[in-house]
Amino acid sequence: MKKFLAALIAILALCAGLAYGSDQLTKSTGDTGNKVLNLYNWGDYIDPSLLTKFQKETGYHVNVETFDSNEAMYTKIKQGGTSYDLTVPSEYMVEKMKADHMLIPLDKSRLVGMNHYGHSFLNKSFDPHNKYSIPYFWGTLGIIYNDQYVKPGSLEHWNQLWSKKYRNDIMMIDSARDILGFSLISMGQSVNTTNSAELIRAKDKLNRLSPNVKAVGADEIKMYMAEGEAPVAVDWSGEASEMMSQNSHLHYVVPTEGSNMWFDNLVIPKTAKHFKAIYAFLNFMNQPKNAAQNAEYIGYSTPNMSAFKLLPKATQDDKQFYPTQNLIDRLQVYSNLSPQKVQEYNDLYLEFKMHH
Template sequence: MKKLALLSGVILFFCLLLGLGSSALNETPKESGKVLNLYNWGDYIDPSLISEFESETGYHVVYETFDSNESMYTKLKQGSNHYDLTIPSDYMVEKMKNDGLVQPIDKSKLNFLNEMDSSIMGLSYDSQNNYSIPYFYGTLGIVYNDQYVDGAKLQSFTDLWRVDYRHSMMLVDSARDVIGLSLISDGHSLNTTDNSLLKQAKEKLDKLAPNVKAIVADEMKMYMIQNEAAIGVTWSGEAAEMLKNNEHLHYVIPKEGSNLWVDNFVIPKSAQHSDAAYAFMNFMMRPENAAKNSVYLGYSTPNVLAKQELEKTQDPVLAFYPTADQMKHLEVFEDLGQDAVQTYNDLFLEFKMYRN
């Protein structure tokens, strides 16, 4: 009886062991902890790359989106602690760093840093890239329709005030960008906090109001593609989609300068799967993947080898990369503090009310 009981116990033990093994084999990546919680802008990645990353690495990507730097910041500030990787813009990296919301980057875990464009690295918001790694960059510029506009006469922000452009242009709905273009047109920094200069910039915008048909967001792409306006002030990636769908549209980086924006990978302080974050960054910055992502979105990749991949095929997205000379006249947004940002927002709201 003892032998029978012992044999039964051994059989039961192995059955349990096999059951546990079978359960482990059937675990999903999420159950096993192989998860990347990615918090990104909407439609800001080629979805096929997420599938390829999951297939190659075994990680499961939980993808959530935000519609502004400020909404992303607020969510992290209020204690949302499950994100492993997010992609804020330049000035927001600075703010998050100062507020202790991001952790230092372990550069030894990144295998692409020597492939990065030095002109996009080490910028003022994170001078040593200790907390952020560029993901995409671009410019604020002017789109014009050659059916209605002579491109030779529209090469700077100053040209927007021409009287023959009455009721013909659209502006992107962004306080820093629109106040900024007015500041730049008078030779001032788009990061100024001088209230007198900001007031002058707003007053100059009031003189632009007769030329402004609408102040819009994403819908500008549709309007410009459908020839609803002759001119649009918008970001390079948005412009890329417009130009792809209307042969009469062209993009200009204003000659007096403009905003250079950079969106960056950062790892939140409370990230629980940092290994997944590093794996994802390495995957996305692999030259062929970075190039594919750039073609999909129309924005500029900071990976030099990826750009070389695009040059081999002469992809139209190359037209949106600023030249070395243009880079000298571009300026990155800085974190101006809550009071100054509120001033920009108030002045922009006044301008929008004035034109109505």
């Protein structure tokens, strides 16, 4: 997903350990007793003060362990050994874990507050009827530009990235699905296509974009953009939010023809043991006041519409991170592809990077 460098994750995990006590779980500690909840989460992806509040209200202590990719989380849970009660996969990984029988269905009779979630964020293709997952945060892929170099309003469509005026100007997130995805969207295709001819055309079109690509990277994009060293980037909305907080000349645009809409979700893995604590925590996070506090701390978009109404008006009105329903309807969610098709995406993406 879309978070932080491994080194930063390690630092955050260390800080979490200092803040929460015995947060770094092992096979022999942290997973016994009835007054604990073992949460396996992305780094710095929950307001620490909410964990303190939860413990005070319920008496359940939250042990936190962090991961830096969906795949790392999947592998750790698949291997077993640690009894995680909750984890936070992205949409395609929910689908994969469900198919691999790694999740426990939600007991809807024990959930309170599901009515707070917007219809656009429920019953998605990766988990019909939310049998296994509760939406946690969501976001988009889009274009970040610096108004000192790019005229506002001149980058509203993916195809405009191919303009010769952006030669050697564009930073791009290092992600096969995202980069091939926006090329596919620019040609009116699905981000989940399994048609090899369409994928090759998308890669060939990316090859023609190469002269405009300054670099393909990850966290360093934030530094380049924040310091004004690159005029344009293709990156995720949460990363854009962080960049924009450091440079007032930066703006985020979701192209009008659509983009990827991603979801991170709370799920119960098969390793779970502490079900009273699990449902106490889920219901706690469903509360609008708590969800709003978490959204303000994290900076990503909340799917909890009652929480959304509690956010500052400037945040509510920010169409960069809370787009109109009309645009939301044009956003596409990634499906879990077969291992063979994932390899095909990765191989074509590697060819593009080598061409660049």
